[in-house]
Amino acid sequence: RIETHESITAYGREALVEASNMAESHGYEVLHGIVDSLWLKGPLENSDAFVSEVNASLNLTLSREGVYRWIVFLPSRRDGIGALNRYYGLMETGELKTRGIFLRRHDTPPLVKDMQKEMLNVLCEAENAGSFLERVPRALEVARRYASLVKSGSAPPQSLVISRRVAKGMDDYSVLTDTAAALDVLNREGFQAEPGQKVQFVLTDAKSKIPWKRVALKEQVESSTEYDVRAYLEWVARGAENLLSPWADVDKIRRQIAR
Template sequence: GVFQDGTLKLRGVEVRRRDTPAFISQTQLEVIKALANEPADPSPETSKLPLIIALLRRQLAALRAGRIPLEALLISQKLSRTLDKYRTPSPVARAVAQLEAAGKSTTPGQRIRFLYTLGKPGVHAWDLPHSPNPASIDLARYSELFLRAASSVLGPFGVRE
């Protein structure tokens, strides 16, 4: 919603989540701001939806082409327990295993930053001594996250992926 002073009230969207990559949050916020300025009953000539969809297509093309900085794709999740307490290792647990194998200590409650990658283990902990290979980034997974975020704000307007 939009308050009378123009500020936005955001609930239930990815931009509010701490684990959403900055690239996706920033794009979703741009879309929300554009929609907030949309007339209540826009005509085809005044609707901003075509411009919004064009923006999303450009951003998605940039993502799929690998033109987004890795820092903007970081996932940041809180480690909820020690590594040995995970029965099935979540992405954050797999990133912690990498960090601990590199001699870095972690504690429950700590935020762990990682990137989704292709192949096993499916993640690359950001604070490892070596940088990830940009070709190993799982762009399909990031595309899925991007489209989900776009759909959550455009779905009520009848826009589908």
């Protein structure tokens, strides 16, 4: 099975390289490529000829998905190089395509998802790359507003719920992570979560080594539940960084939001 997977992957890489070379011969600049997709910049009138050549030469069924007004390929947090599976862009049809951003992750608190939705709404007012850049400061202002809400202590606790999928049993955790703390509290309440299931909680004191002080289960959260302000400011900062890091200074974002 591993050998089959490696063979398919190798063939996919080879096909991607050949298709990229063909694209350049048709006058396109290759912006990005991943598994079965290419993002190209160039003349639309050449697209039919390019697609036909790829399909005939590589025995593939390639089609043009659409045209973007603008697209953002986000850098990896580790090395700053463009990640293969993190991008967002606005198509000519008005549809927003997203992949790998916090809005798409299952563990992101609703407050941070709402923030990214608002930020993207601001950015999607842009008709092209130039007007996109003009809207970056406004998108950052949205993040500042959410940070102010968190700092004030008045963010609705239910909007701060984090969902984590359980990877192993409680006894298998050697370090008290947030997930391990939630499992411990759940166990004390007489319940268990099996690997593959989700636990949902709010961080009340993220640095505490005592599970029931560190987290409150979603079912325990009330409107009066006090949350860890610093921990959620970090979530807001990372959510803003997740969308804007190619243009906004990451350290500046953290100075303005996370402290």
